[in-house]
Amino acid sequence: MLIRTKLLLLGLATLALPWAGCQYVREVEGSLRVAEGQSLLAVAQTIATSLRGRQDLLYRGLAEPAPALPAGPYDLVPVPLAAPPQLDGRGDDWPAAASWRRIRGRRDGEALELRAGSHERYLYLLVRAPGDRLVLDASDDAALDPGASGDRLWIAYATPEGARQQLFVSGWSSGTVRGRRVATRELGRPEFVEEPRVQGALRRLDGDAGWAMELRLPLSMLGGEFGVLLDDRDARGATPSSYGSASPRELVPRGRLVAAAPELGGWLAQFGQPGVRIAAATPQGHVLAEANALPAVGTEAGGSQALLSLLYRRFLPGTTLAERAAPADRGLLDAAQAREVAAGRGSTALLAAPGGRRLVISAAAPVREAGSDRVIAVLQVAQTADRWLLLRDRALTRLLNLTLLAVAIVVGAALLFGAHLALRLERVRRASDAALSRDGRIRTRFPGTDGRDELGDVARAFAALLGRLADYTDYLRTLAGKLSHEIRTPLTIVRSSLENLEAEPLGDGARTYVARAREGSERLAAIVQAMGAATRVEEAIRSAERTRFDLADLLETATQAYRDAFPQREFRLEGAGHPCELHGAPDLVLQAVDKLVDNAVDFSPPGSTIRLRLRDAAGDAVAIEVENDGPPLPTAAGPRLFESLWQYRRGEDERPHFGLGLYIVRLIAEFHAGSARAEDLPSPPGGVRFTLGISRRSTEM
Amino acid sequence: MKRTIAIVEDEPAIRDNYAAAFAREGYSVRTYASRRLALQAFAARLPDLVVIDISLGDEPEGGYELCRELRARSAGLPIIFLTARDSELDAVSGLRLGADDFLTKDLSLAHLLARVNALFRRVDALTRPADGQQVVHRGALTLDGERLQVLWNGQPVLLSLTEFWIVHAIARHPGHVRNRQQLMDAANVVLDDNTITSHVKRIRRKFQSVDPAFDAVQTVYGMGYRWVDPAG
Numbered sequence: 001m002l003i004r005t006k007l008l009l010l011g012l013a014t015l016a017l018p019w020a021g022c023q024y025v026r027e028v029e030g031s032l033r034v035a036e037g038q039s040l041l042a043v044a045q046t047i048a049t050s051l052r053g054r055q056d057l058l059y060r061g062l063a064e065p066a067p068a069l070p071a072g073p074y075d076l077v078p079v080p081l082a083a084p085p086q087l088d089g090r091g092d093d094w095p096a097a098a099s100w101r102r103i104r105g106r107r108d109g110e111a112l113e114l115r116a117g118s119h120e121r122y123l124y125l126l127v128r129a130p131g132d133r134l135v136l137d138a139s140d141d142a143a144l145d146p147g148a149s150g151d152r153l154w155i156a157y158a159t160p161e162g163a164r165q166q167l168f169v170s171g172w173s174s175g176t177v178r179g180r181r182v183a184t185r186e187l188g189r190p191e192f193v194e195e196p197r198v199q200g201a202l203r204r205l206d207g208d209a210g211w212a213m214e215l216r217l218p219l220s221m222l223g224g225e226f227g228v229l230l231d232d233r234d235a236r237g238a239t240p241s242s243y244g245s246a247s248p249r250e251l252v253p254r255g256r257l258v259a260a261a262p263e264l265g266g267w268l269a270q271f272g273q274p275g276v277r278i279a280a281a282t283p284q285g286h287v288l289a290e291a292n293a294l295p296a297v298g299t300e301a302g303g304s305q306a307l308l309s310l311l312y313r314r315f316l317p318g319t320t321l322a323e324r325a326a327p328a329d330r331g332l333l334d335a336a337q338a339r340e341v342a343a344g345r346g347s348t349a350l351l352a353a354p355g356g357r358r359l360v361i362s363a364a365a366p367v368r369e370a371g372s373d374r375v376i377a378v379l380q381v382a383q384t385a386d387r388w389l390l391l392r393d394r395a396l397t398r399l400l401n402l403t404l405l406a407v408a409i410v411v412g413a414a415l416l417f418g419a420h421l422a423l424r425l426e427r428v429r430r431a432s433d434a435a436l437s438r439d440g441r442i443r444t445r446f447p448g449t450d451g452r453d454e455l456g457d458v459a460r461a462f463a464a465l466l467g468r469l470a471d472y473t474d475y476l477r478t479l480a481g482k483l484s485h486e487i488r489t490p491l492t493i494v495r496s497s498l499e500n501l502e503a504e505p506l507g508d509g510a511r512t513y514v515a516r517a518r519e520g521s522e523r524l525a526a527i528v529q530a531m532g533a534a535t536r537v538e539e540a541i542r543s544a545e546r547t548r549f550d551l552a553d554l555l556e557t558a559t560q561a562y563r564d565a566f567p568q569r570e571f572r573l574e575g576a577g578h579p580c581e582l583h584g585a586p587d588l589v590l591q592a593v594d595k596l597v598d599n600a601v602d603f604s605p606p607g608s609t610i611r612l613r614l615r616d617a618a619g620d621a622v623a624i625e626v627e628n629d630g631p632p633l634p635t636a637a638g639p640r641l642f643e644s645l646w647q648y649r650r651g652e653d654e655r656p657h658f659g660l661g662l663y664i665v666r667l668i669a670e671f672h673a674g675s676a677r678a679e680d681l682p683s684p685p686g687g688v689r690f691t692l693g694i695s696r697r698s699t700e701m
Numbered sequence: 702m703k704r705t706i707a708i709v710e711d712e713p714a715i716r717d718n719y720a721a722a723f724a725r726e727g728y729s730v731r732t733y734a735s736r737r738l739a740l741q742a743f744a745a746r747l748p749d750l751v752v753i754d755i756s757l758g759d760e761p762e763g764g765y766e767l768c769r770e771l772r773a774r775s776a777g778l779p780i781i782f783l784t785a786r787d788s789e790l791d792a793v794s795g796l797r798l799g800a801d802d803f804l805t806k807d808l809s810l811a812h813l814l815a816r817v818n819a820l821f822r823r824v825d826a827l828t829r830p831a832d833g834q835q836v837v838h839r840g841a842l843t844l845d846g847e848r849l850q851v852l853w854n855g856q857p858v859l860l861s862l863t864e865f866w867i868v869h870a871i872a873r874h875p876g877h878v879r880n881r882q883q884l885m886d887a888a889n890v891v892l893d894d895n896t897i898t899s900h901v902k903r904i905r906r907k908f909q910s911v912d913p914a915f916d917a918v919q920t921v922y923g924m925g926y927r928w929v930d931p932a933g
Binding site: 488 | 712714715719721722785806811896898899902920921923924
């Protein structure tokens, strides 16, 4: 992996910052919530304490400690309605999710559905008989005639004074209904009296799928007991199938009306504060009364801030902190909270208001019976969490903005630094690649050695290494020359001694040995001479002077000289027909050509032709080619052919070969800003070509 | 009277070998291992010729020092440098100090003796009136083979013995090319091509210091050198 990528990944690790920030914000939020919950709970407990033992204030008509609480199956708890519903049998102005109570009949498909609500002084009832065919009274008066009456709804109840009463509601046409109370005349004969306090409407459900009735009764006429009974007839006057929450025969209410005492709403309202809902509920969680000042949903802080926080919330799960959704039915408290309170404990919860993203903190405290621990009601104090939700969002947004900025800076810096580092590394790598040139020279100049960090150290180490390596190769290169100096002194001793010995009277045998020793020392001297040659050539080249000369003329005379010197070979010169002016050292060029020709003579068979060619191309480059018909170059040689002391041939001749000739050629080519090459010619006819490339205008180096 | 040759050489085997060779030729030989010993002896009496090794014991350039001191005392004392080093630098600085010749140690004893004899002949010739027999005139050039002296336009050109013999070899027959081997034979020396080249280069420079327009020594590529008489 590239260093840049690694550093980038490292930079991305700073993304942990926003995460940690979020954790922190959430923790703060959590403790805020706990504190808020605690203060709400304290309020709830205070109110609950002042309600202790006040059943009269809590429940209508249930002054006695209600032993049946918790409520039985037929108990009816009216939902506090925000507005009085229109009495049209539709029920669409009721709270959407207000729960239905369902009472089955004996026959299949028979069921009575019931909802109750309260608003101010009235009890509202919404009764539905789905699937039941509506049978109307024949006429308004026919309601009293058992032979002509249709479906009717009985309401059995206790008056606030405790007397049991019954009334029934029926209609002779879709629309308005009429209520009739049973009044007992003398001798126990019942009589039906018009009951104008009951108002209502009857409506056939769409597609004849049953019917619905909406009723309004003043709460003042009702006590603690309440039941409804449906006399469901299949035809007018037929025997009804009766079912409901009152006993069919005696018309005694089997359930209770658990409704708030009339004063409760006002009493709660005195604790009301803006933005706070205070509600009293049964231990089952049915709300009796409330003082509701929760702000309406939809006051969301708009603009880019909200958009941003929305975006953040998408990527940061768990910022929705609600423990659970609040019940959709406004008439119910959160079930878990109600259970907890019913068990006698105060409870706080964070609830998500239905349908919105709004959070509600709800604190609930038990209201106890006087003198006992029995829980008779639940008091809830709730407040929206909007305030600190907004605070949290703002903190989160700021935090995220800042940390994202920090991350961007860190990542950018890491990238820049990585690129810089990679660039320096690349320079070092390239320099180390190029440190050893193809011809074996070592470049000791190394970039980046002025860096004060580890990379600088590496570069310096490289430079030092190359320096030492260069010193060493230099040492190796000059070793032969130095050795030749060192050997020269003992050699001189040997040779002068031998010369002196020859002047002494010697026997013939001794003379032979002296002659052999001399011969050996001559050869040794030749070797020493050759070994020092490279150094001498280098020195000669260093002090060589450049003049203008005609290369064509030089080659012309030289070729003539080669013909004299090597009568065994043919020499042919090409391309020297016109002058070729050069600025350089003619002695050196000639010496190089001498070496190439020497080499060509050594490797070509006697009688063969050695071709010299002057290539005078346009531009600066001039090349001298020397071709012979000898065997191809050793494949292993390559550019090392032109290295000092590269010994690539082992001739039968006496002369020691140190491969100096071609090294000298290379030195001379380099002196003329050119190069030396060797290549095999395509076979047949084969042969080898050596090329000495020089520049026409080589300048002082 | 026997001529006296002093050998200043720190290597005893070489010193003694040379001493033996000179003695065999009839010279009186004195040998010194260091500059200090040589100077002490020379303070009493100067020899007729001195052979000096450049590096003397722990003095790498003690020979130069000695040469300078000797030259200060006597302008005419023939001095020959001997050295294992043959680099050009050594040669140039040795000759600048006024040595008459500069030889590498692998020179054979015979060649060395030839030089010594030549130098003594020059000393002798300088003490005699010139008879003109060995003098060659080539235009502006005057070669005195006896005194081993060269004049260009009447001005002396101070050449070493090797250089003199090279000039002598090519100037005797103007226009004729002398190859390197011929030059080496004439100079009683075995040199490689590069050394010949640098000798020629030095010869040209020495003439040019007397006459900047000097161009009489010509290179014939691949063959050698020839003397071109500008007058003819």
